[in-house]
Amino acid sequence: MTETLSGAQITVRLLERQGIRLVTGYPGGAILPIYDALSQSTAIRHVLARHEQGAGFIAQGMARATGEVAVCMASSGPGATNLLTAIADAKLDSIPLVAITGQVPKSMIGTDAFQEVDTYGLSIPITKHNFLVSSTEELLEVIPRAFEIAASGRPGPVLIDIPKDVQSRAIDVDTWPAPGHALPAPAAAAGQIAQAAAMIADAQRPILYLGGGVIHSGASRLAVDLAEKAHLPTVSTLMALGALPVDHPLSIGMLGMHGAPYTNLALDECDLLIAVGARFDDRATGKVAAFCPQAKIIHIDIDPAELDKIKTAHVGIVADVGDALAQLLPRVPENARETWVDRIQALKTAHPQPLPGLDNPRSHFGLIAAIAACLDDEAAIATDVGQHQMWAAQAYPLRRPRQWLTSGGLGTMGFGVPAAIGAALAEPQRTVVCFTGDGSILMNIQELVTAAEQQVNIKIVLMNNAVLGLVHQQQTLFYGQRLFASEFQAMPDFVGVARALGIGAVDLDQASDPLAALKDALTRPGPCLIHAGIKAEEKVYPMVPPGAANRDMIGA
Amino acid sequence: MNAIHREEQQALARAVLEIDVANHPGVMSHVVGLFSRRAYNVEGILCLPVGDGRQSRIWLLVNEDTRLAQMIRQVEKLEDVIAVRRHHAEHAVFTELEDFFRP
Incomplete structure (x- = not known):
């Protein structure tokens, strides 16, 4: 049966045929045809992030939790540039992602049009592959191929940049391509x-x-x-x-x-x-x-x-x-x-791993242990980047593949909250804990609104030491204790911030029985921020100084 | 290029890479971007379409470097790259063009 469809409708139909049921993104002028077509889809649910980088990391959380290719979308210009960090992060950790960006109409490319940026050029070194789609017909080839590339071999992010006129133009479609899936890898010799x-x-x-x-x-x-x-x-x-x-x-x-x-x-x-x-x-x-x-x-x-x-x-x-x-x-x-x-x-x-304070829930390791004691292996553990991440890696009893969602290669602060949201959207039956710090959470704190809107079951454990912990640690150990730009002079009321953005919050520092408060927060469904003060002097030990041999550990 | 400098250049071992690629905008950026991000200079570039024009052939002249084997593997990974072949620096493709590059 021949149908006359716009490029935007073709894009949405190809995503549906690909089995995509959840996409995340942020609309803008150059991607509005696709958003209009998406609004007519009964198969695909769209989750609106509050920043394109949030959308990129929500998609990453979905992909990391399930192993399936996840989709995020953004408009041209700043929409696309805001996605780039999440795409680079996916490249370094080999996460399968398809990012779809709107682009100014073909006739305006290269004229410094409003919200025009060279998304194709910018994304070359941080994607596994990328496309600038030059005709509506090409979408039928490019979109399945993007999924195939993202999932095949070593997985990775693929970006598809689609000019607005390519989205708007209608063509006749009589046959549909097969969805793109991972190709088998060559067998070992x-x-x-x-x-x-x-x-x-x-x-x-x-x-x-x-x-x-x-x-x-x-x-x-x-x-x-x-x-x-x-x-x-x-x-x-x-x-x-x-x-x-x-x-x-x-x-x-x-x-x-x-x-x-x-x-x-x-x-x-x-x-x-x-x-x-x-x-x-x-x-x-x-x-x-x-x-x-x-x-x-x-x-x-x-x-x-x-x-x-x-x-x-x-x-x-x-x-x-x-x-x-x-x-x-x-x-x-x-x-x-x-x-x-x-x-x-x-x-x-x-020579064991030093785990001081394991039985004290007001210390970093004790807090991690107390959280683990409240949960089983079905819980997923996301982290941001910093001391809290390394402490969780050292002390959380991880027992299941895809239980642990962390930004390894790029080490992106701001990863944790949106990745946890994505994991919870993809697997709503799980409790998703996000360990974060007072530095990292501020890098994507706007996504707490997304968490509130979606009522995802995420528990954000904010280890607040009022410093950029790993920077503070390196300045203390390797830069003559000259602390600079690592101690926050102003500290927001995070419990108040969380509540203002629409999610529940508890301050363990104020709780007379922190274990009971923790258990209550972890078992109540829906998003919640759990705030815990940590001493700024606490360090991640052992530590191999950058460039040193692994046998030369400090604090071992 | 003065004579001494030219001799120095020739003293450096060179390699020629022959790369078959899909012919569309951006492919050259993908290939040379792999070199530039590693601060690995490409000394010579030639590119023309092949056959019906759906493919092109890129010839690169590069200095021998301990990173060259890794560079070739990275180039081979590109989706738009069909094949990479490595030749010695005396390959005719660049030597026969020397007349066009007299100072």
């Missing part, structure tokens, strides 16, 4: 799998090193199976937390700058490092030359450009990590590896 299996069999002190790719690939179960079969002590990057339950006997925690002392010391001793969906990020490796100095390396990643980028692998396997682990598992012999497992246990006992 059998010879390399055999070689890797032999190296694991021969190793005396192997360590399995899991990265975010394990989460993206849905390979957590296989990674745990491999660790158990061959008794491989397993470290996780910040992005992989939850792949292996934190209390699993083979879990040796998070590595790197704020990893536990025994974790980094164990890596120093290992003779084989099996990197799976990890990219040897500088926050994980510390000084690269001193990272796992005795180890041979097996590196499995779906992105060929990650192999040999930082560390040269003895065996580099380009494959979906799930496929590679499934092939590897039957070929790796069972091995109790008692000497090494005992050695790890001894390191763990002698």
